[in-house]
Amino acid sequence: MNRRSQILRLLLRYRHSGVFSGMNLDSRAVHDLPPEGNPEQFVTDLESLGPTFVKLGQMLSTRPDMVPVEFATALERMQEKVAPIPVERIYTIIEQELGAPVSKLFSSFDPVPLGCASIAQVHRAQLHDGREVAVKVQKPEVAAQLRSDLEVLRSFALAADHLTQVGRRVRLRDWLNEFAKTLMQELDYQAEAENLQRFGQHLRPFKPLWVPQPIWDYCSHRVLTMELAQGVRVDMIPDVRRTEEPMEPLAAALIRGYIDQIFVHGEIHADPHPGNLRVTPEGRLAIFDLGMVAHMPPRLRERLLKLLFAAVDGRGEEVADEIIGISTRLEAFDEERYLRETGQVIARYAASGTFSEGRVVLDLVRIATASGLRTPPELSLLGKALLNLETVCRLLSPDLDTRRIVERQLQHVMRARLKKSLSAANLASEAMEVQQLLREGPRKMSDILALLAENRLQMKVTGLEESRLMENLQKIANRVSAGIVTAALILAAAMMMKVDTGWHLFGYPAIAFTLMLIGVFLGLGIILSALLFDRRARSREERGHR
Secondary structure, eight states: OHHHHHHHHHHHHTTTTTTTOGGGOOHHHHHTSOGGGSHHHHHHHHHHTOHHHHHHHHHHTTOTTTSOHHHHHHHHTOOOOOOOOOHHHHHHHHHHHHSSOHHHHOSEEOSSOSEEOSSEEEEEEEOTTSOEEEEEEEOTTHHHHHHHHHHHHHHHHHHHHHHOHHHHHHTHHHHHHHHHHHHHHHHOHHHHHHHHHHHHHHTTTSTTEEOOOBOGGGOOSSEEEEEOOOSEETTSOOHHHHHHSOOHHHHHHHHHHHHHHHHTTOEEOOOOOGGGEEEOTTSOEEEOOOOOOEEOOHHHHHHHHHHHHHHHHTOHHHHHHHHHHHSEEOTTOOHHHHHHHHHHHHHHHHHOSSOOHHHHHHHHHHHHHHTTEEOOHHHHHHHHHHHHHHHHHHHHOTTOOHHHHHHHHHHHHHHHHHHHHTSHHHHHHHHHHHHHHHHHHHHHHHHHHHHHHTTOOOOOOOSGGGSHHHHHHHHHHHHHHHHHHHHHHHHHHHHHTTOOOSOEETTEEHHHHHHHHHHHHHHHHHHHHHHHHOOOOOOOOEEOOO
């Protein structure tokens, strides 16, 4: 209950700030907010609530349709300032997970952590074969706290979906379920080790990029041991090194590698921020912290690829059609407004010399949500990933033409997909489908024509007796019957009040008084049932053609 009250106070404090309804709040209103409701204070309040809300803030920064731009920018700068836990507790967790003393597992173990967050703590260590590694250890009791907080948040999200307009538009409970799934995956360090290994294989063709690989014998669900990534953060590169060593190849390789990872392999690492990237002494770019990775199905991947191609070429109508095709049209969808504003945004970005693919994608998400269109979360993650990539590339090489690199890599991806579609296996599969159609098509057409000629073509609707319609009809009948019985009891009690049976309760005839009480309780039950359990009709939604 204390935790619920803390969360409720946070929601009430920012109820007028535009959080969770940022598309309806202009920037002037955000700047006019009182100090206790401004974006910086919002970040501070989230950090004070612990690891669940730090991760929640990081995810909210990828949703411009839920928070205003100023709040999203502040959430991007969210840093976890957490005091390290004693190294003795780290030793205990490692020994419990790996089944051996730390002194036998490592030849040396630095007690001073390299980094400390609310969920994990990272230490430098050395294996007995001389390799230097980074050991990431999950803090004790973190998983239990996260699960408890998520259950509380689910109850609030369920209420918001039923009672608020933004809840019905965004589906907060569905979004929270996806957030919880991603967060639980981040708590599994074996899954993060698999992400490191998979990203390392996929990015191997891009020589300037390097993904530290896990040491599998030293990994478990709560301990991750990987190669140590030594180097300097991309936002702290000395000017002297920039003059001696060109950073443009690193930035270009990063863009090409991530676009390939997204549209060829279907994986989005939406958080390639400067803290997760290091320029090594060998002049390579190290990429790590791959706990939160989203996966895209092939069909959605193709639609997003076509969307980016249309955006780069300035074809606003095609961009709008593609987004409608992958989204859900709500009852209040304003198609005219959506098409007009989407076309304006695409024309403005296409005419601008500083075209930002990430920003235009996030703007499209914001316009779609404001117009009554629920976009898939992968679209926001794509925009966030592209925006982070552009930020990192500006830090590495401010003069790099990212637009040209993105266009060339998208063309390369498209050629690779076309080449794959013309492979022998795909052609053989399509030939088998055509053969089956030619063999069975005439017979099935003949059967349909025969049924039409003999007037025997019938359509059967199954499942009606088990449908929600029959359930609701039964509820209506039960409630009408209960209402009739209640009215009869009250009427009978009123008529029997004049009949003296010899038994009395509170001065009234006992039988009449008993019938009256039963009728009153039944009537109150019907009223409470109608107020508490009758569900409002859900607004009409229409999925796009996929």
